[in-house]
Amino acid sequence: MSMLNVTVDGQATQVAAGSAILDAANQLGIEIPTLCYLDMEKKFNQQAAACRICVVEVENRRNLAPACATPVMEGMIIKTDTERVHTARKIVVDLMLSDHPLDCLTCEQAGSCVLQDLCYQYGLEQTTFAGQRNDYPEDATNKFYSRNLNKCVACRRCVTVCSNFQNTKAIGFGDRGFNTHPVAPFDRGMDESTCVSCGNCVSVCPTGALLPKSKEKFRSWEISKTETTCSYCGVGCQMNLLTKGNKVVGVEPLNGAANDGLLCVKGKFGFNFINHPDRLTTPLVRKDGQLVEATWDEAYSLIADKVKATKAEFGSEALAGLSSARVTNEENYLFQKMVRAAFGTNSVDHCARL
Amino acid sequence: MAKINTIAELKKLREDLLGAAQAKAGKPLVNVSLATCSVASGGRDVLAAMQAEATALGLDVEFMQSGCMTVCFAEPTVEVTLPGKDPVTFGYLDAEKAKILVQKYIKDGELIDGVIPVGYERIVL
Amino acid sequence: MAEKKQLRIATRNSGFIDPENIDSYIAAGGYLGLAKCLGEMTPEAVIDLMKASGIRGRGGAGFPTGVKWGFAAKYASDTKYVVCNADEGDPGAFMDRAILEGDPHSVLEAMAIGAYAIGGNKGTIYIRAEYPMAIDRLKIAIEQAEAKGVIGKNIMGSDFSFDLDIKYGAGAFVCGEETALINSMEGNRGEPYTKPPFPAEAGYWDKPTIVNNVETLASIPAIIVKGAEWFNGIGTETSKGTKVFALAGKINNVGLIEVPMGITLQEVIMEVGGGVRNGKKFKAVQTGGPSGGALTYKDLDVKIDYESLVACQSMMGSGGMIVMDEDDCMVAIAKFFVEFTMEETCGKCTPCRIGSKRIYEALDKITMGQGSLEDIEKLKLLSVAIKDTALCGLGQTMPNPVLSTMRVFEDEYTAHVVDKKCPAGVCSDLLEFIVVDEKCVGCTLCARVCPVDCIGGKVKEVHVIDQAACIKCGACLDKCKFDAIIKQ
């Protein structure tokens, strides 16, 4: 791959041809703010380049260039930290803020809202462009997430992920000009669209416009994140479990090798079973036909005694075990080890066939 | 419509067409501007009126329609070429004035009001 | 119009030939350009000729056409497209429509030439559906051209084939932007995407595509036939050939003109255009459409070419020229044009979507007398930022009406915010209708027409207008027979 020489803020570097200015800056550890930029897009020229927060100065270019979607060229001289850039970015944030409610105190997204971060970065407590604001009714017709377009900054990430990656194409953009906003067909509720509730739009939304319908109230800074593998189908999607205290309160996709930032409805929203009140919490043993609570020791002894007795009386082939396609490799390993080594039989199977 | 199969045929066709036009040059040619704007301002009425008047007067006039003559301020406009004379463009017409145009200029060569001076040079290929 | 200031190249046939008869076009030298290309020139030679002619895109941006073709020729592809941009959207501009209605074959011929030059064989005309007559005549032209074999398979016995179709736009201004146009042609929402890659590399259906404006195309057969040097000899150093303008507004000779580049504004307005209507004083002319800018009475000596117009905060655009006289308020004019772009922006990028709204709101505030000097400063800052950050040409030029009017008429802005007056007497919120005591005879006519009954006074006594209640409708002014009511 051919390499190109570029200079960013006075630092010379080499980047691969086909890289965007943003890549060159990142390579040098120079931070450029982004909002609409979707790192799922493998081709930079598919970026929406709509928010214009990542604009930078490029020598000999008339206007500012979006760093996320402008390919580097040989000898390009880029400046990311000039008065002109700073002013332009601040005005862009200011404009976004001018069509956005100032309800950060109660907004679920507070703390993980890109617009909020940008306002902080550029020192905007409130907009200097007071004017008309869009006013849309909230759409709560989807069972898993709600949509509040008043908080939408029209970055298009939701539409891009739905159309280019999930490929459900449930949403697009409606209206023009100041009223441009994401819509389900005919601007009806999400429930009347082809939406499959994968929630990938929710995951990529930079503001509080798309929020999971959560049972738990939490602020983003109360959350711990744990990288793990989804426990539903065999795709092996990588995701973060969001936990507050000892409760799983949300899921966000990761760029795993198999899922590349996507999840499905079950992976994204199907986590409430974990802390469900119906969970088994103690061992149960059957006494007089009824299952009653018992201690681990009781349960273990009962099983061990029965296994030993049966083995002694009927031989190992009277014992069998069904392992599980649901538990870990380590557990499957121990299970078959138990059946083979302790029960003494190879009668171990699981539901691979079902 | 016969297909043009070679470049030579195209050139030949052009010669033939120019010849045919030459042959028609013996009678008055009326070119009525009929673009959207001309039609909107009454160009079709003007054409109809002129055709009717020419028929009524028993004049042998060749009519053609063309597109925009670019003088919107004077629509409807008509360009009249009398045999042996330079074309003259008349503007600000209506059905009534069009009749007069036939009666006076086409029949008798007598200019009427509304002549649009030619303010351009035109490239001819 | 004593002198012949106009030179008709793009409009050479419009008004002279029968657009519904291909023979009429052929008699006027039609398809000779294509024949010359096919018979005597390699595709490279055609591109070289185009480059040498110096012709630049007439749709607005002024990109050299030959260079654009050269790019598209460079990329290897099984399919390449020639697209005719007939999505004329500037209010008051209609030169494309005139050409399509008066000389459709010249566009078809040029598209075939373009396809030959870039190594393509498909063409599409993207035309707004609001042009039914142009569409009809294009359809007839395509039908006849196919029947004659000047488009289609193996044109005039050569190896070159070229097919054409028509796609209809729904009248979105932004679809005149080439990437938005391509999106629209593909059935997507008509909004631009970021360049590069340019359409010449990956355009319509991701294939190399050249998008040329109607007027550009209409000039091309003439350039081919008459040669690069002939065309190159017309115009200025950087801007060659002629430009068609649509004169509109307060000018005597409303209509299309085609003038050589480099002509002065003075010549266009006063000579070709016949001067300002009703003997009023010329104040400014909006060029470049709603996102262009105003050239003013101070710019009368400016030579019209691409660079000079940009230097005046305006642009060539597609060629609309809207003339304003002393009765026009420049703030109101800027507001009018910004309102248009505000309505027409696709809403994709932040600066254009929200910025246009905020500019409009600020201008509206100023015209209502509620603005401050600070607002004017903010307006400037915002305008500059939008030009710097917007995604496409529409957004980048949208603040031009503000910046260009401020350039010369900042005093008018100041008058609106400081004196709360509209010097041109246009902004109704800043007007007062006043009875001139000396002239009023107390006829009561004004009081009787006043829709809000805010004029008091007895018969034969001087009347008085209650300013607090007046809605500035002007009915009293029109009614008064004694010129006793004035607005100021």
Next chain:
Amino acid sequence: MTNSINELIDSDVIFITGSNTTESHPVIGAKIRQAKKKGAKIIVAEPRKIDMVEDADVFLQITPGTNIALYNGIMSCIISEGLEAAEYIKERTENYDALVATVADFTPEVAAEICGIDAEDIKTAARMYAEGAKGAIVYCMGVTQHSSGTEGVMSLANLALLCGNIGIESGGINPLRGQNNVQGACDMGGLPGTYPGYQKVTEPAVKEKFEKAWGVELSDKVGLTLTEIVGKAGHGEIKVLYIMGENPMVSDPDLAHVEEALKNTEFLVVQDIFLTETAQLADVVLPAATFAEKNGTFSNTERRVQMVRKAIEPVGQCKPDWEILMDLLNKLGIEKTYASPEEIFTEISSVTPSYGGITYGRLEELGGLQWPCPTADHAGTKFLHSGKCARGLGLFKPAVFKPSAEVPCADFPLVMTTGRVLYHYHTRTMTGKVDGLNAMCPESFVEINPDAARKLSIVEGDKVRVSTRRGQVVVTAKVTPKLKENVIFMPFHFAVGAANTLTNPVLDPIAKIPEYKSCAAKLEKVAWDWSEETDQIK
């Protein structure tokens, strides 16, 4: 999968058969659609007009149970038109002549007749698959869950070999594993005939290795399969049955029989996270931790081993399954203890060659590794059989079409098939506890073609009784043109209105997979009040 999920995006042609990908493996469905966008051709062979059909260039709406006829028809067309990869066949395969002989009679016309489709469509599909330079086959339970399931898979392998698609990037045959760690459960020896890493229990050297590693004597006799275990439990031959994280009371065929069997088991231990239908029959129930409450690894459908990490403490007295199993092993005299799953994994790597080079350290660093990964410096295997097949030459194993064990008859005139819905997962142990998912799909149903419905006076939402030779259930009718007139479909997730009350327990003789995907059924409209008796009917 022989290949990796993301390789699909660069395939030229993807043949999807027996997989409702967008509902069962939604993210892979999305990837296939990305491939479509990049220009891949899509062929879908399915009894139902599933969502993926929208993206299909060819849709072959076959009757359930006719897969092999279709594949043979496709191969016959490819061979007769000379579209096979002759060079590849010569160099990398054997037994080709047998394949040619077997499929010779199976012209597209013959196949079309059996499958209930148009012969021209078979030809189009055949050409499309053969002409794509990189052709991937994606399949799922729609292929395997038949009495001839193994032959169905072999038949697909024949097709892939025929066109040189094994051992190339973006090609291959790619079964989509239904459960998060079904791959791992197999890899780890959760099978009666193999130790971890598919090492045969009958192999003396293997047995010796494990005896040494575990310090006990082991059996060299292949054990019983799940269906056999359940069968023997019912007859009292299995006295102690230990079930971990499975719910055969919903998932197994012929549920009435399963229930009887489990009730007959003398001592039943169930280890699960909820009191499932199966756990309710147990003598001892052990509360296990969910995936969020423990560490470990899962192996996904593309053989990628990835980390599972503990996010919260186990609720109540729950324990991770590995802890429970370790405790029991200790109680049963296997003294070894493990401080963490990582220590177990180290033991796994030491006895499992294909996992030999995988460590927690590498997984943390790389995010995942695809086995085979025999050594610590091995980068893992993106696609299998590169250069040559694992066994040397790719073996053509021709398969002859056999009808399903049960075909429609006068009493049971319809073909019933089963499958998943997007909003549920297996026996709903987890998804049944999520309100939104339940709201999207609250109850069992049967899909029926509009013409068939009209003849039976059934309208959308009617309660209908579905019966087979095994039993009957009353469920809600969904009238949909997705199905052909003689086919009905039921989701298998529900315990109430359970599809598996009806399914045929007949097994594929080789893989012992029940024939879930095809049995003969009957449909009747029932009066509304029957709905209350659904449970009793079950």
